[in-house]
Each structure stands twice: as structure tokens, then as C-alpha cells.
Amino acid sequence: MPGRDDIDRLVEKVRTSHRNSEPLRICGSGSKFFLGRPIVGSVLDVKQHTGIVSYEPSELVLTARAGTTLREITKALTASGQILGFEPPWFGENATLGGTVACGLSGPRRPFSGSARDFVLGIKCITGKGELMSFGGQVIKNVAGYDVSRLMVGALGSLGVLTEISIRLLPRHELETTLMLELDEKSALDEMIRLSGLPIPISGLSYSSGLLRIRLSGTENGIASAAAQIGGQDDANGPEYWLQLKEQKLSFFNRNQILWRLSVPVTAPAMNLGNDCLIDWGGALRWVYTDKTDQEMFEFARQLRGHATVFRAESYYQGERFSQLSGVVADLHTRLKSSFDPAGILNSGIMYSNV
Amino acid sequence: MDSQASNQSRNPELAKALRVIVGSDAVVTDEEALRPFECDGLTAYRELPLMVVLPSTIEEVQRVMRTCAQQSVPVVTRGAGTGLSGGALPLSDGVLLSLTRMNQILDINDSTHTARVQPGVRNLAISEAVQHLGLYYAPDPSSQIACSIGGNVAENSGGVHCLKYGLTVHNILQLKVVTVDGELITVGSEALDAPGYDLLALMTGSEGMLGIVVEVLVKLLPIPPVAQVVMAAFDEVERAGDAVAAIIGGGILPAGLEMMDNYAITAAEDFVHAGYPVDAAAILLCELDGTQDEVDSQIAKVEKILTEYGATDTQVATDEQTRQRFWSGRKAAFPAVGRISPDYYCIDGTIPRRELGTVLTAISSLSEEFGLRVANVFHAGDGNLHPLILYDANKEGELEKTEELGNRILELCVEVGGTVTGEHGVGVEKLRPMCLQFEDPVIEQFHAVKAAWDPHSLLNPGKAVPTLARCAEFGAMHVHQGNLPFSNLERF
Ligand SMILES: Cc1cc2nc3c(=O)[nH]c(=O)nc-3n(C[C@H](O)[C@H](O)[C@H](O)COP(=O)(O)OP(=O)(O)OC[C@H]3O[C@@H](n4cnc5c(N)ncnc54)[C@H](O)[C@@H]3O)c2cc1C
Numbered sequence: 001m002p003g004r005d006d007i008d009r010l011v012e013k014v015r016t017s018h019r020n021s022e023p024l025r026i027c028g029s030g031s032k033f034f035l036g037r038p039i040v041g042s043v044l045d046v047k048q049h050t051g052i053v054s055y056e057p058s059e060l061v062l063t064a065r066a067g068t069t070l071r072e073i074t075k076a077l078t079a080s081g082q083i084l085g086f087e088p089p090w091f092g093e094n095a096t097l098g099g100t101v102a103c104g105l106s107g108p109r110r111p112f113s114g115s116a117r118d119f120v121l122g123i124k125c126i127t128g129k130g131e132l133m134s135f136g137g138q139v140i141k142n143v144a145g146y147d148v149s150r151l152m153v154g155a156l157g158s159l160g161v162l163t164e165i166s167i168r169l170l171p172r173h174e175l176e177t178t179l180m181l182e183l184d185e186k187s188a189l190d191e192m193i194r195l196s197g198l199p200i201p202i203s204g205l206s207y208s209s210g211l212l213r214i215r216l217s218g219t220e221n222g223i224a225s226a227a228a229q230i231g232g233q234d235d236a237n238g239p240e241y242w243l244q245l246k247e248q249k250l251s252f253f254n255r256n257q258i259l260w261r262l263s264v265p266v267t268a269p270a271m272n273l274g275n276d277c278l279i280d281w282g283g284a285l286r287w288v289y290t291d292k293t294d295q296e297m298f299e300f301a302r303q304l305r306g307h308a309t310v311f312r313a314e315s316y317y318q319g320e321r322f323s324q325l326s327g328v329v330a331d332l333h334t335r336l337k338s339s340f341d342p343a344g345i346l347n348s349g350i351m352y353s354n355v
Numbered sequence: 356m357d358s359q360a361s362n363q364s365r366n367p368e369l370a371k372a373l374r375v376i377v378g379s380d381a382v383v384t385d386e387e388a389l390r391p392f393e394c395d396g397l398t399a400y401r402e403l404p405l406m407v408v409l410p411s412t413i414e415e416v417q418r419v420m421r422t423c424a425q426q427s428v429p430v431v432t433r434g435a436g437t438g439l440s441g442g443a444l445p446l447s448d449g450v451l452l453s454l455t456r457m458n459q460i461l462d463i464n465d466s467t468h469t470a471r472v473q474p475g476v477r478n479l480a481i482s483e484a485v486q487h488l489g490l491y492y493a494p495d496p497s498s499q500i501a502c503s504i505g506g507n508v509a510e511n512s513g514g515v516h517c518l519k520y521g522l523t524v525h526n527i528l529q530l531k532v533v534t535v536d537g538e539l540i541t542v543g544s545e546a547l548d549a550p551g552y553d554l555l556a557l558m559t560g561s562e563g564m565l566g567i568v569v570e571v572l573v574k575l576l577p578i579p580p581v582a583q584v585v586m587a588a589f590d591e592v593e594r595a596g597d598a599v600a601a602i603i604g605g606g607i608l609p610a611g612l613e614m615m616d617n618y619a620i621t622a623a624e625d626f627v628h629a630g631y632p633v634d635a636a637a638i639l640l641c642e643l644d645g646t647q648d649e650v651d652s653q654i655a656k657v658e659k660i661l662t663e664y665g666a667t668d669t670q671v672a673t674d675e676q677t678r679q680r681f682w683s684g685r686k687a688a689f690p691a692v693g694r695i696s697p698d699y700y701c702i703d704g705t706i707p708r709r710e711l712g713t714v715l716t717a718i719s720s721l722s723e724e725f726g727l728r729v730a731n732v733f734h735a736g737d738g739n740l741h742p743l744i745l746y747d748a749n750k751e752g753e754l755e756k757t758e759e760l761g762n763r764i765l766e767l768c769v770e771v772g773g774t775v776t777g778e779h780g781v782g783v784e785k786l787r788p789m790c791l792q793f794e795d796p797v798i799e800q801f802h803a804v805k806a807a808w809d810p811h812s813l814l815n816p817g818k819a820v821p822t823l824a825r826c827a828e829f830g831a832m833h834v835h836q837g838n839l840p841f842s843n844l845e846r847f
Binding site for chain 1: 513522547548550579601607651772775779785789792796800801808
């Protein structure tokens, strides 16, 4: 398989940094640098460690080095009629698999087919001590040892440098269609909840500018009967909409203001923020612009029994990026971090001051 | 660990202290009453605990843990005791914490499609309680009438439908967990993700080593309007294996895809009369679900593939009764094998599907070499093999021989890129095969993860992760016996 094995250099660099307690900033293509707290450290460049290591469509599993681009992976999958089930946002032409998994972000399909961590089967990583380790594997069912692979997803590189990832795939649906219903926010939220409870092949539920969009993915017959049940009108620009939603290219996202990500139960009430709020994940994800302070927003999310993230911010923003952890859970984070990275050299401080 | 003597002498005071917390009927110390708790589903291993404690509330669990932690008494958590790897095997100097009294469904939410349940609730009871809403809880281990949701979380259990609907980890949203020193924490959230590390994933499958699951928020799914199953017979096991690959490679994601070999077919047929072709070398059961339209078009595709790949016969269960009958044989496969042999030992290796032919051939020659019959039941869709080794525990040395054969099969699974346990867990049973699958630094890292939660190793100590010393011993044993399956690894 094409690609380049850069593992020896990566391991050596982490070992040296560990010895010298020198902080590292792990870097793929840099497409998601805006996420998390700003950190310092010398750059550990993973994007030269590339290549699909194994891919057999009948196994529904792909293994690739962390620097492999989503572009290359998508190309291989498309040729065999398969997809990454969590529909990851790229946020850049050269987004790498490693960065995607480390950030753990998932697209509009997430509530219906699963999140990034749901699809990860195994990883290889370099711990903060410079040891190359392998967790999980290439099989769908595996309960040998603690599930460290999934723990790494969304850890933003603070527990280990991901170097290779095995990921479960899905067959691509035969057909995809988008329907639109004109509704106010509250009715749209109610409708999303109702539709989510029906046994129909939904793969996206989003609401913006007065329109509820419903994406259906499945067989031709299956979609036709579901569409008849739902009503509404066809959105000819459906594919474009979902792509722009996932990549945050819709005009909604084009503002020089803090972009808040609120992850909440689907039953969280309508926020009535008009064009300052866009809903995805069937109501479980709300993108919001607001004049409220960060502390007010974290508290607001907590009251809704969810959590908030400062997803994109201007460089002057100095506050926290994620809802804070407290007590025992915060201590567990500190201890887990130091069990993988005792010298605290891997992307330290990217999530919280202690991890 | 403390010496047994000192713990025994503390026994009365500890029992007294715990009775104050949970009430006198909830602490069992009488030897006869302790008997039923001496083992889980892996009956070859037995041990009487110091005592059994049966808390009814989260607060009681917290206070019991505080007391035990203060006195450095180890605690083994037990759900329904159906585990197949000795995970709930008691420790002679430890408390066995049985959660069967925490068996309430606390809340069913029709809007969020979730249910909040206590850990002792039986798996099937959840689906039964929400059926009237058109919902169900997807993971369906064959033990689902008996096993508890807390045990499912601790083992990350799967079932015949997990190919499409996922394992336990994919179907839970939030856990309440009591830590070793009695603190109550919440991991995961009522939303679709939570801030910080994914402790929900880490807890799932952690075999009672990191904390005690005291409440679970599970995800419910709409019941598919139609489910149909196709049964196909093959005169060669390899062909059935190829057909499985072709179905998946062909873009179909069946709700379930199971294979049984001739031994398992005949045993099941004799037991429940499922209508299986007893002369077939293998059968496949392929279930498709969704709307009628979706199912119709997929059934047509699957039938075509099966025929192309040499199925000698295919039958579609067009009514629910036939469908249930087709599944009854598969679901009863373990007890069916139990009828034709005094004892059986269930192996749980998982392999990449493409290795199926190789592995089954190797298993049958190992079976000959050891002189022990092996029946194969296989979650074909996800590569999870359950070879059942038939033996007689009353025959001198046969259990040891059986375990040795089991280890050889697991070595094989690791060799072809698989794992030593797909869903039953490591427990006490697979400590040795763990040494084959993982290198020393990884095993050390597992211990470090445990220490982050449980620094004095009081929760289920000695299970799930082998000590390096034990691995070194096993290594020496392999060399001694002249079997060098991994001679290329430095460790040996
Ligand atoms: C006939 C039969 C068929 C089976 N089929 C399947 C199958 O298809 N798929 C499958 O995955 N498994 C299967 N199993 C195995 C078993 O049923 C599962 O592992 C089940 O999840 C165990 O649940 P339990 O409540 O019986 O747990 P137990 O056996 O009581 O405990 C299992 C482990 O979990 C820990 N534990 C239990 N409860 C908690 C808790 N609340 N908090 C923390 N730790 C806890 C225990 O310490 C122990 O390590 C089968 C078993 C039998 C006997």
C-alpha cells in the first residue's frame, strides 16, 4: 500500500521530549487548530505518517496510519460503496484520520448511526513515555482489556499520539433524499422527536431559518414509503445543505463572533434565538451565537442537563473552552492523564488546565 | 492482600457494621446461604466469599464501599451471575456485593427514547417494559432473560443483533458509578456526548474493576415493523463463510448473521426441532429488518447471493412463527449441546471473517489431536466464534485438557489478528491468553488505568488483567511444552 511509515522518528521525538520534559503540540494538517485551549510546545508533525494499511470491504474495517487524509480514505471507500458512518467534518482539504479521531467530532448522521468513538475498533498510539502501544484491534467485538481505543477518541491528543487507527465502516445507502417542512422552532423540535421514534431510515434532522430538513438514506422503496409518510417538499439542494452544515460553510457559520456548541437532550426547549441558533442532531445539538458571557453559557447548558463548548473563538478569547468538571471526575482526569503521560508533555492543557 | 486470618477474625465486626447499613437480612454469612454465590456461569471455578451484601439503594452501596475501603476489604460486584469468565467469582477474603435488589426501572422517557434503570434490572425486562411504546433495548445476549444490565455494562455484552445495532457501549448514554471509596459520580450525559474524556466507554467492559455501576440510562430504538430471516444450508463450511463475506461486501447490513456447524445443528434440532437440515455441514441464519419495502428488496438480494455461493437450500421465514422457530435453535444452541455432553466449555474468540475457513479447519484438527469434540456456533457477521468443547468433568484430567484446547484455539485467534474475548470478558478464565494478546507495556498501562480509579486494588482484584509475573510464568510453560506459537515475540 502506498504511504510512508514515519513511526521511528515519531517515537524518538516523543522519547526525547519525555526525557527533557519538553511539551509537544501534536499536529496533523492543522485543520482543527481552532478547537480547545491554546497550548504551547514544539510541533510533533504526524502528517508524514501516512497510508492505508489494510482495507477489505467484506470485513467492513479499514486500518490507516494517522496522517492519512480523509480525502484518500473517502476515495478508497467510495470505490467499494462504503462510508465512514459518523460523517466526520473535515474542516480542511487535508484533514487527517488521526486528527479527526482525536477530536472525536461527528456529523449530521451521528444520532442515527453513531459517533466517531462508536466506530473506532482499535488504535496504536505513542504514550507520553514514548512507548508505542496497541489497543483494541480490527474486529468488531473485542472486550480484552480496558477500552483505551475509545478513551482516546475526543481526548484531543492529551493521552497519546495516535499513529494508526482501525475503524468500522458502513455500506453506503442506495439512495438519499432530503425533505423540507416549514415550521416554527418549537413545532420543529417536537416533530424531530416524533420522527426519531418512527422506524424509518432517517439520517439527518436539522432546523434553520424556519425550515426543518429531514434526510432519508436507504433503499429506493424504503425512502419512498417514508417520504409519503412524512410529507413536505423535496429539497433539490439537499446534498449541498448537509455538506455545508457538516463543514460549517452555511452562511450561518460565517460570523466573527464566538460560536457556541450546545450538546443537550433533545427535549431541551426552543431557544427562540431566531437566526442566532441552528439545530442539528434531531435537537441534540444547538449552534448558538450570543452576547451572554461564557460563565452564563456554561451555566445555561448545565441547567439544560447538557454541556457547552466554545467551538470557534477569536484569538482574544481567554476563557475556558469546555464545560468544567468537578470533584472526583476532575481528579480522575488528572490521574488518567498522568498514567498515560506522566511528564505532561502531550497537548497538555488543551482540554482543561490539568489535562 | 491482607492475610486471610486477619480478615476472618474481622468478619463478625465487618458483618455487624454492614448490617447497620443495609439491614440484617441483607448480609449473608451462613455457609449454606453463601453456596449459591460461589460461582458465576463458569462453574469450573468456585469460591465462598467472606459474606454477601445485598444493598437496595445507591446510598447503601456508597456506605458499604466506604466501610470496606476503610478496612481494606476487597469487593467483588455481582449482577445475575451469568458471566462466563469468572468475573463475579468471589474472593475468600472479600465481600460479594450482589445488586439483585436494585431491580427497578426508574423512568421511561418516550420523548428522548431512553430508560433509566437500576443495575439489577434484567436485560429483557427493559424491552418488555417499553414494548407498548413501540420501542426496545437492542443488545440481546442469549442470556437476556436472566442477565442484568449492570453485568451487561461491565462486560460490554453483545447479542445476535449487534452487527447492525451495536454492543452495550453503543446503546447506553449515562452511568452512575460508585467509586472504590464510596463517591458517586456520573459519566456520560443525557445529551449525545459529555465534556472531558469518554469515561462512559472506559467503564463499559471494565468487568467491575474500576467502579460499581449503580444506574444506567439506556437508549431505546423503535421496533422495526418487519423482521424476516433467511436460513441457508451449505455442504461445506467454507462456502458458508464465503457467503457471509459476500453479503457484507455486497452492501447489506443484516440485523443478525449467524452460523452453526453440523454438530451444533444436530444438537439444536434434537432439542427444539427448529426444522434445521441435519445433513448440512453448516447453516446460516440471516435476519433483515426495517420497513416491508426495505426488507423485501434486501431479502431478494441475500437469496441471490446465497444461491450464487452454493447454498444447497434456502428458506425464508415469511411469518413470525417460523422466524421464531428458526431462531429458537440458535438461541438454544448452548443448552442443546449441554444435553449431548456432560459438560461443555464455551470459547469466545473473535477473528477477522476472512480467516474463518482457516480457523475452523485448524479447530477441527485440534479437536482430533485432543480427542475432544467441538461444536461451533458463530456470530458470523461480526467474526465472534463460540466453539463449544464437549467434555466430562468427572473424567480425570479432562477439564485440564479442555482448558488447554481452549487456550490453543484462542492462540489461533490472536495469531490471525483476532482477540481472545469478543463478549464474555477476561475474568479469571482468560488471564493466560491475555498474555498472548498484549505485550508487557500494554498490560502495565492497563494496571495504571486501574490504579487511577482504584489505587489499592480493592475492586475485583486479580481479575481481567494478568500480572506481568503471571505472564512470565505462562511464557515459561509454553517453552517447556515445546509449543512456541509466538517464538518471534521477544517476551518468550
Ligand atoms: C446461556 C448463556 C448465554 C450467554 N449469551 C451471551 C451472549 O449472547 N452475549 C454476551 O455478551 N454474553 C452472553 N453470556 C454471558 C453473560 O450473560 C453476560 O456476560 C452478562 O452481561 C453478564 O451479566 P450478569 O448480570 O449475569 O453479570 P455477572 O455474571 O454477575 O457479572 C459479570 C461481571 O460484571 C461485573 N458486574 C456485574 N454487575 C456490575 C455492576 N453493576 N457494576 C460493576 N460491575 C458489575 C462482575 O463483577 C463481573 O466481573 C451468556 C451467558 C450464558 C450463561
